[in-house]
Amino acid sequence: MAKGLPKRSEDYSQWYNELVKRADLAEHSAIRGCMVIKPYGYSIWEKMQAALDKMFKDTGHSNAYFPLFVPKSYLSKEAAHVEGFAKECAVVTHYRLKNAEDGSGVIVDPEAKLEEELIVRPTSETVIWNSYKNWIQSYRDLPILINQWANVVRWEMRTRLFLRTAEFLWQEGHTAHATKQEAVEETLQMLNVYATFAEKFMALPVIKGVKTESERFPGAVDTYCIEALMQDGKALQSGTSHFLGQNFASAFDVKFADKNGKLEYVWGTSWGVSTRLMGALIMAHSDDDGLILPPSLAPIQVVAVPIFKQPEQLEAIREKINVIRDAFLSRGISFKFDDRDTQTPGWKFAEYELKGVPVRLAMGPRDMENGTIEVARRDIRDKKTVPLDQVVDHVVALLDDIQANIYKRALAFREENTHFVDNYEEFKNLLDEKGGFIWAHWDGTPETEEKIKEETKATIRCIPIDTDQPEGGKCMYSGKPSKQRVLFARAY
Amino acid sequence: MAKGLPKRSEDYSQWYNELVKRADLAEHSAIRGCMVIKPYGYSIWEKMQAALDKMFKDTGHSNAYFPLFVPKSYLSKEAAHVEGFAKECAVVTHYRLKNAEDGSGVIVDPEAKLEEELIVRPTSETVIWNSYKNWIQSYRDLPILINQWANVVRWEMRTRLFLRTAEFLWQEGHTAHATKQEAVEETLQMLNVYATFAEKFMALPVIKGVKTESERFPGAVDTYCIEALMQDGKALQSGTSHFLGQNFASAFDVKFADKNGKLEYVWGTSWGVSTRLMGALIMAHSDDDGLILPPSLAPIQVVAVPIFKQPEQLEAIREKINVIRDAFLSRGISFKFDDRDTQTPGWKFAEYELKGVPVRLAMGPRDMENGTIEVARRDIRDKKTVPLDQVVDHVVALLDDIQANIYKRALAFREENTHFVDNYEEFKNLLDEKGGFIWAHWDGTPETEEKIKEETKATIRCIPIDTDQPEGGKCMYSGKPSKQRVLFARAY
Numbered sequence: 001m002a003k004g005l006p007k008r009s010e011d012y013s014q015w016y017n018e019l020v021k022r023a024d025l026a027e028h029s030a031i032r033g034c035m036v037i038k039p040y041g042y043s044i045w046e047k048m049q050a051a052l053d054k055m056f057k058d059t060g061h062s063n064a065y066f067p068l069f070v071p072k073s074y075l076s077k078e079a080a081h082v083e084g085f086a087k088e089c090a091v092v093t094h095y096r097l098k099n100a101e102d103g104s105g106v107i108v109d110p111e112a113k114l115e116e117e118l119i120v121r122p123t124s125e126t127v128i129w130n131s132y133k134n135w136i137q138s139y140r141d142l143p144i145l146i147n148q149w150a151n152v153v154r155w156e157m158r159t160r161l162f163l164r165t166a167e168f169l170w171q172e173g174h175t176a177h178a179t180k181q182e183a184v185e186e187t188l189q190m191l192n193v194y195a196t197f198a199e200k201f202m203a204l205p206v207i208k209g210v211k212t213e214s215e216r217f218p219g220a221v222d223t224y225c226i227e228a229l230m231q232d233g234k235a236l237q238s239g240t241s242h243f244l245g246q247n248f249a250s251a252f253d254v255k256f257a258d259k260n261g262k263l264e265y266v267w268g269t270s271w272g273v274s275t276r277l278m279g280a281l282i283m284a285h286s287d288d289d290g291l292i293l294p295p296s297l298a299p300i301q302v303v304a305v306p307i308f309k310q311p312e313q314l315e316a317i318r319e320k321i322n323v324i325r326d327a328f329l330s331r332g333i334s335f336k337f338d339d340r341d342t343q344t345p346g347w348k349f350a351e352y353e354l355k356g357v358p359v360r361l362a363m364g365p366r367d368m369e370n371g372t373i374e375v376a377r378r379d380i381r382d383k384k385t386v387p388l389d390q391v392v393d394h395v396v397a398l399l400d401d402i403q404a405n406i407y408k409r410a411l412a413f414r415e416e417n418t419h420f421v422d423n424y425e426e427f428k429n430l431l432d433e434k435g436g437f438i439w440a441h442w443d444g445t446p447e448t449e450e451k452i453k454e455e456t457k458a459t460i461r462c463i464p465i466d467t468d469q470p471e472g473g474k475c476m477y478s479g480k481p482s483k484q485r486v487l488f489a490r491a492y
Numbered sequence: 493m494a495k496g497l498p499k500r501s502e503d504y505s506q507w508y509n510e511l512v513k514r515a516d517l518a519e520h521s522a523i524r525g526c527m528v529i530k531p532y533g534y535s536i537w538e539k540m541q542a543a544l545d546k547m548f549k550d551t552g553h554s555n556a557y558f559p560l561f562v563p564k565s566y567l568s569k570e571a572a573h574v575e576g577f578a579k580e581c582a583v584v585t586h587y588r589l590k591n592a593e594d595g596s597g598v599i600v601d602p603e604a605k606l607e608e609e610l611i612v613r614p615t616s617e618t619v620i621w622n623s624y625k626n627w628i629q630s631y632r633d634l635p636i637l638i639n640q641w642a643n644v645v646r647w648e649m650r651t652r653l654f655l656r657t658a659e660f661l662w663q664e665g666h667t668a669h670a671t672k673q674e675a676v677e678e679t680l681q682m683l684n685v686y687a688t689f690a691e692k693f694m695a696l697p698v699i700k701g702v703k704t705e706s707e708r709f710p711g712a713v714d715t716y717c718i719e720a721l722m723q724d725g726k727a728l729q730s731g732t733s734h735f736l737g738q739n740f741a742s743a744f745d746v747k748f749a750d751k752n753g754k755l756e757y758v759w760g761t762s763w764g765v766s767t768r769l770m771g772a773l774i775m776a777h778s779d780d781d782g783l784i785l786p787p788s789l790a791p792i793q794v795v796a797v798p799i800f801k802q803p804e805q806l807e808a809i810r811e812k813i814n815v816i817r818d819a820f821l822s823r824g825i826s827f828k829f830d831d832r833d834t835q836t837p838g839w840k841f842a843e844y845e846l847k848g849v850p851v852r853l854a855m856g857p858r859d860m861e862n863g864t865i866e867v868a869r870r871d872i873r874d875k876k877t878v879p880l881d882q883v884v885d886h887v888v889a890l891l892d893d894i895q896a897n898i899y900k901r902a903l904a905f906r907e908e909n910t911h912f913v914d915n916y917e918e919f920k921n922l923l924d925e926k927g928g929f930i931w932a933h934w935d936g937t938p939e940t941e942e943k944i945k946e947e948t949k950a951t952i953r954c955i956p957i958d959t960d961q962p963e964g965g966k967c968m969y970s971g972k973p974s975k976q977r978v979l980f981a982r983a984y
Binding site: 031035036037042045046062063065066068069072076086088090091092094096098099117119127146150167 | 519521522523526527528529530531534535537538554555556557558559560561562563564565567568574578579580581582583584585586587588589590591597598600609610611612619622623632638642643645647659661834
């Protein structure tokens with residue numbers, strides 16, 4: 001057991017907090033609501049970024065960078081947008097400090113007041129559409145397919161590392177199109193990119209759907225999302241893709257001349273995922289001993305620990321390890337040899353379990369005699385001794401197997417914790433006893449949605465979009481007709 | 493001539509501004525002092541980032557992320573530091589907007605005032621050392637070798653794209669060490685990384701040196717820098733590496749127990765380069781027709797333009813181009829085939845000249861008959877027709893040659909514009925007539941440095957550190973003794 005990590009079954013929330021801290025992923029800073037992402041945590045985020053960035057570029061997008069600050073008046077141009085973000089805006093009002101006259105230190109210089117206050121961007125639609133206005137004249141200027149990697153700030157009162165912080169890192173795609181159809185297709189394409197990323201890289205099965213009106217992004221016509229199930233039975237929204245219609249184009253007066261010279265408003269989309277994905281990754285797979293990382297995102301995929309008493313033994317082991325290290329590296333696998341003599345092998349085993357390294361090798365005097373090496377996989381308790389000259393092939397296959405197994409396990413967990421419910425009492429009991437995903441009928445009204453939320457804390461995560469033949473029924477709450485089941489859960 | 497770009501010889505400053513705009517590198521945003529980095533400009537920055545990031549990791553550094561906000565009190569802890577940055581701080585004072593009671597829109601909610609104002613980071617020493625305090629107890633926790641890629645804000649009154657903007661992108665390394673020697677070595681190591689990057693990737697020769705006291709980073713013991721010469725004879729500081737001594741450790745009370753259990757303050761360094769490098773890259777190499785990019789940093793290294801009248805001709809050319817494209821891609825060379833029929837070949841030639849694409853291929857009916865292709869290099873006016881089956885090898889070698897030639901040309905320019913001067917009148921005349929780098933004797937006093945700056949606008953760019961046997965002499969201004977020549981120039 002890794003140094004007293006709390007057990008998930010006893011205190012899931014505390015387990016998460018401690019795990020994030022002990023695995024050196026992140027910590028709270030002294031600045032309210034802002035986190036420090038530590039090197040090990042950041043290196044996982046870098047792997048996520050690299051994979052996503054490639055997917056964005058493969059679908060024709062380019063990166064760019066827009067200003068951190070949003071003039072207050074921009075935010076106000078789209079009514080729903082300002083309504084949605086006004087309550088969590090960090091506001092810059094001055095641009096200079098000066099020495100206090102009483103010598104007590106520096107104070108904000110009252111004479112250096114901005115004419116218009118600047119908001120630290122909570123999202124960049126308004127700044128970007130204000131630029132697009134100058135970039136778009138004709139249909140020849142479309143589509144614009146841009147992504148930005150950036151920090152954003154939403155002043156949150158209750159924060160949790162990765163899941164909800166005042167400042168977080170994310171990417172935000174912002175595209176502009178000549179037709180509604182093209183913009184809708186882009187919105188769905190990026191939703192699918194997110195779903196593929198979650199499943200292929202994060203080993204995280206997700207449900208794709210569209211949000212109800214009350215959960216929509218402020219300023220969007222439709223918000224699509226991917227929803228994943230965490231081990232405590234709560235849902236986590238892991239990415240959103242918004243069809244903006246012509247809302248921002250009309251707020252910022254962005255028109256283009258079509259082939260016939262007719263002026264039309266431009267159609268828009270925006271889509272984003274954030275460091276919140278780190279929270280999803282941690283909570284979906286890890287156990288009471290620490291992190292479990294899918295090999296696709298593990299900064300160290302294979303670690304080798306030597307078991308030795310004498311320096312000569314270490315050197316003999318090192319010689320063997322060097323050979324396999326080179327073989328791993330040439331196959332694109334990240335490999336670490338932990339030859340420190342300041343820590344015991346047992347300490348190291350626990351440490352790499354805590355850090356979620358997918359495969360741990362160990363080599364001691366008996367292995368040296370036998371020409372073998374011990375291979376332990378992190379996802380299940382399984383160790384095996386294999387001939388040294390076969391270990392590279394063995395581990396390469398094993399990494400694939402681990403990636404697949406973690407996904408399969410998460411999927412099995414989700415299936416076990418997904419229920420079809422037609423009765424509101426049963427719904428409430430299920431939520432209290434087990435949580436999980438619940439497919440239930442809903443009459444389609446915001447009123448019913450709100451009542452259910454008030455009474456149960458469960459929200460409609462999404463209306464699924466992959467359903468071929470939606471089955472009709474009656475709303476479990478109002479008894480009114482429902483066209484299809486929607487996904488309910490308590491959520492992060 | 494590319495669409496009326498001003499000539500360098502007539503208005504260098506206007507040439508630069510127009511070039512940045514027309515080559516789609518960046519533009520001013522409507523937010524005071526903040527720029528938008530457009531996709532083409534950003535893709536060059538991404539190449540810079542990738543090369544630097546690898547160099548940082550190869551020297552043992554890891555990336556991490558620290559908060560955007562610096563509490564006002566942190567900045568004040570190091571006296572020189574706050575003195576240096578107070579005049580350009582963007583200050584967050586509130587965290588919420590609300591609807592105005594008169595219905596006129598949103599206003600800053602006066603009730604949502606922060607207890608302590610937050611500065612948008614102008615640099616992160618204070619935030620990071622406040623974290624290091626918790627990370628460092630013993631010599632075993634050292635060294636800490638961390639880098640951060642981030643945006644920073646320094647409220648500048650007069651801004652120029654890339655060279656001086658209120659918000660800019662950069663990387664900032666922050667390291668902590670047990671000994672002074674190790675910290676000094678780190679400082680110099682990173683200076684050398686920057687110099688190597690400038691010379692190898694940017695094709696930009698640089699002078700390495702140490703800043704005088706008056707030009708030192710606020711809070712540093714020593715600031716090292718690399719200085720490059722632009723085509724208008726002005727210097728551009730292209731990277732700095734600071735030996736912080738124990739200044740931030742003592743301001744934030746960061747001590748470690750050495751091997752004997754004795755408590756000591758930790759030694760620190762910080763080092764950074766920014767999107768300013770984009771300005772250096774543009775100004776060092778480009779000409780009146782547009783950008784000249786070194787192949788190492790060019791987003792598109794090779795572009796092919798078909799010359800055709802009929803669609804069938806295009807298809808025949810495409811077939812040939814596809815083969816060489818695959819060969820280029822497999823050799824890691826970025827390649828673009830511009831098959832648009834909406835623009836003429838001539839327009840495309842000018843466009844890729846403007847954008848600095850190192851090699852442009854053209855293929856028309858005669859080439860199809862002869863089995864040839866035209867190869868034009870951007871750095872010098874040179875075209876050549878080569879057999880199609882040799883073009884890939886030819887271009888691969890040509891790219892290396894272009895990279896070397898651009899460097900050689902910049903070095904020759906610097907040598908022509910470097911002068912050794914012993915007479916103050918001559919110094920002033922030279923500055924007014926030609927500019928350039930001037931090696932001159934200085935008596936080592938801030939007073940003389942300040943007088944020279946006032947009278948000539950030239951500053952001491954650095955005291956060189958690569959001089960084996962410094963030659964002594966007399967200060968050109970005061971006549972007092974000088975130990976070695978220092979580098980003077982007017983600068984950006």
